[in-house]
Amino acid sequence: MSEQRYDARAIEARWQRVWADERTWEVTNEAGGRDAVQSSYVLEMLPYPSGEPHIGHLKCYAVGDAIAHFRRRTGHRVLHPMGYDAFGLPAENHAINTGVHPRESTAVSIASFQRQFRAWGISIDWSRELATDEPEYYRWTQWIFLELYRSGLAYRKDAAVKWCPTDQTVLANEQVVDGRCERCGAEVEVRQLEQWFFRITDYAERLLRDLDEIDWPEHVKTMQRNWIGRSEGAEVSFTCEELGIVYPVFTTRPDTLFGATFFVLAPEHPDLMRLAAGTPYERDVHEYINHALTESNEERGAAERPKTGVPLGRTVTNPVNGEQLPMYVADYVLMEYGTGAIMAVPAHDERDYEFARAFDLPIHRVIADADGGDDDALPFTGDGPLVNSHKDFDGLPNREALERIVDWLQRESKGHATVSYRLRDWLISRQRYWGCPIPVVYCDGCGLVPLEADELPVQLPDIEDYAPKGRSPLAAAEDWVNTTCPVCGGRARRETDTMDTFVDSSWYFLRYCDARNDEAAWDPAVLREWMPVDQYIGGVEHAILHLMYARFFTKALADLDHLDFQEPFAALFTQGMITKDGAKMSKSRGNVVSPAAIVERYGADAARCYVLFMGPPDQDAEWSDEGVEGVYRFLSRLWRLTAETAQRLSADDADRRDWSGTLTAADLLDSAGEGPDLQLLRKTHWAIDKVSGDLRRFAFNTAIAAVMELLNDCSRLREAASAMTLAHALQNAGSLLSVFAPHLGAEVYERLTGERVWEAPWPQADPALLESDVHEIVCQVNGKVRDRVSASADADPDELKALCRSAANVRVHLEGKEIVKEVVVPGKLVNIVVR
């Protein structure tokens, strides 16, 4: 009797054993490069192993695996590897609380991830598995660091940086969201510290431009464009004559230079006290600066906050007209952007306008309304002709004047055209233990000394006390810290900061290609076969951080001749979040759905199909327990009908003979005419066509729905159709479904054909079976459906018109009316327009 039940657990265990024993999903590196074989690299974002995988992982791998299977079955050699982003704070914080070494707790999590990924039946090439905390891996992370250092792309600088008081470490700009630590949510502080940076800003232009070359979702590209924040403008020099200091400012509006009426420096500007010294404002400036620096970013950044500031008691000369502009310090000017100083044009800038009103400063309009008048309220930020500027420019449309003014500044050496970016250099040092050591030492004699490649890896030592104390816990490991200088042999101390874990994940996709190479990080010839990644899959939360860093690494390494491509991920797919009770799943909310529990109860195939069936995979979707059950019922029905049909097939010798698994209309026409067999055969080929098309456009939800439709027809026609036709339909259902439900797909296929579905080519729809000889034609009168008629596929428009006019309900609606027009869409509809 157990034969009659769909036993997901037994079926899944059986096939997982086959795949593990036979290493089914391993691929070798072919010497021929990617032209020789159709190679395809399908990759999901590197998981951070913490506890066990959540439902988002399941969805991500269900998507990636469907793509990987589909590509394999359509003739590609597919690289589909797995690894772990194993360094990171959660394991370290756990160590602080429990004393368990992060390496141990991470290993436990990794084992749990491995177990789950196997239980889900994901087709992974396990021979390339890696973890970023292994010395065999981070040795090469350190090597890349040194390559960047030698080319000037890694450097130390003293800067105002973001410090997370909870995590006790500095953060990159990208890791601060709304003034808070992206990881723990604590409000960040600003500290002046010397830190390690990667010069990602050198790549701003290329990171922006090359977005046009890659097949990524538009919203992700937009987010990156916003983050890079390119602005074209000019740098213009203003001079404080009294002190003889030149202040360059960046402006996107050099056309408004003649309207500048004051000048503002950021509170962090280093010259402030020097400027104010000896003026009556010295004390006020001092107080203002102190106050500004104690305010949080959030307070300062508040949009509708009234403008504040203090005069400096000095003036600068406007280079275009020699006017003396009073200088101010005000916190609406940011030190991080541009030069930390601005020329203020209140007539044409909202912020400057507010400040001018608050401080009763003059407002000089220099751009007229589009029609030349001056009726529009100030500040006027639109376009119009220049006025009150200079005889050479007055009257010119401002956009044209802008260019002429920049040319003129350039000739006069008062300024030049330039481009400014919002993107900042990537701060990569962290004052924490569980990360990749930075491979440099500080020698008493030689100063900062980078290690040589053959001295790598700098191993992370074991320590007793993980608690951060404002500096890396590594600083307390005296035996490790004290070393000798590789240059002079003298006393030296190791760098005790570790790298941001985003460094580890910025190149792992390269390592997979050549994961066991212990001579080099990779062999460029091997990379040529697989890179760039053909399809990358992951959450949109990495739209800026990981995806920008990985692109930067790829470009930098290409410039250093280690790679011969510019973009790591040719195509990107971002899957939507699965929510529960309308919110993101989280332990604190108590709305977490455990994939392990779902797989335990319904099987991996049902769990995988459900997360894909929920809706379009790039959209967020709400979890429903009833939904999984529905999919489970569908799989059960497929299994039962397969078992029943297999039995019928073996009992019926007539149907069994010459069974090849391929049927055509001709096979069935003489025996069955237009009966149920042909109907089912047509539906089968419709499903093949539908699923193939849907897979190409990542419409997994409708692909699964199509297999459901096919199965519904199988059920409906199971008595009427022959066992052979039914078997053909079910075999194809199993074959199509195997990209989503690989275990049951394999089981169904094997039962009906004796073959392995993953070795079978992807089914091809027979075009002759996709088109029916008879079409149902919709009959509309004035655009409203009034009847339906059937017509042969080759009926000409006049026949269709006649057919429709005579349809019973159409005649009712034509009664007493005059036919004005008839529109015919062959094979679809006829619309009769009447008056």
Add this chain to the structure above:
RNA sequence: GCGGGCGUGGUGGAAUUGGUAGACACGCCGGCCUUAGGAGCCGGUGGGCGUAAGCCCUUGGAGGUUCGAGUCCUCUCGCCCGCACCA
């Protein structure tokens, strides 16, 4: 404020190029089978009117283009995401 996206039954969603709105599934209702069902099978299910045939309404709202609009255009309302005093 700027940029991007989304509004379709009780619910998740489908409709690929302007051509039958609501595929598929959940839920619900009815029936069969069963000692029993949180199992299985069959049927029904956008709203309104009607015994029925059928008619009217319906894709956030208002206009428009078209023989025909969920789809295109204009305006508008609501929600979500990203950036935000970036000069």
